[in-house]
Amino acid sequence: MSINTANTPDGLGVLLYNGETIVIFAQGVVMTLGTSENENLEGRRTGTIYLTSHRIIFMPDPGDWLKSFEIPFNSMQDVNLNQPIFGANYLCGIASAVQGGQMRGEVKWRMTFNRGGCIEFGQSLLQAVERAVRMRPENAPPAYSPPIGDFYSAPPAYYQPSPDQGPNGFNPTTDSFPDQPNPSRVFMSSAPPPYPGIGPERGPHPTEELHVAGQFEAPPAYGSGETADGLRRRN
Secondary structure, eight states, X not given: OEESSSBOTTSSSEEEOBTBOEEEEEEEXXXXXXXXXXXXXXXXXXXXXXXXXXEEEEEEOTTOSOOOEEEEGGGEEXXXXXXXXXXXOEEEEEEEOOXXXXXXXXXXXXXXXXXXXXXXXXXXXXXXXXXXXXXXTTOOOOOOOOOOEEEXXXXXXXXXXXXXXXXXXXXXOOTTOOOOOOGGGEEEESSOOSSOOOSSOOOOOOGGGSOEEEEEOOOOOSXXXXXXXXXXXXX
């Protein structure tokens, strides 16, 4: 997991890796983060969620110091889709730290969907986590390096749903999520994804063919003494 590294400097645009694709886009999502070693992270926020070929990215509505919160599939533990008799359906799990990801330890998270679609999103996420584990069964994600330097406007192929299946057959139902992200707020860095993805594949796009939209500078680390103590997998 990492914070404020999957967004443009103004906090309004999502920042993808060059070759990462958006599979599901949903607005009106409530993300609740539990108590952890990370200062000021706890709380309930409403915003937008992206399920990509490599991770989920949550971006709170404007006005929060937290601009983006991302969790690679391999950093998710105990992911559950809950359908209580009374109350809204919700997803929950635990995100564990990635070395270099600006965070420490573990964070419990919970998601509800104000506009519906929790079951469909949850089923897709569970499939993604299962496939990610199978593709990297004994390895946590590699050390994380936030993107730095120029970022570019993303071509439509990286954020529009595709009917093509990836090599592992991941092709989730998106009927509950007809909306697509605003093209003017989808960007990519020059760096390719640092770990394998799932679903429809898109190779890195030559940056000389892309429009430079700005520059990204990595935020300062949370603090000294960062460790990867959270990198342990539950059975």
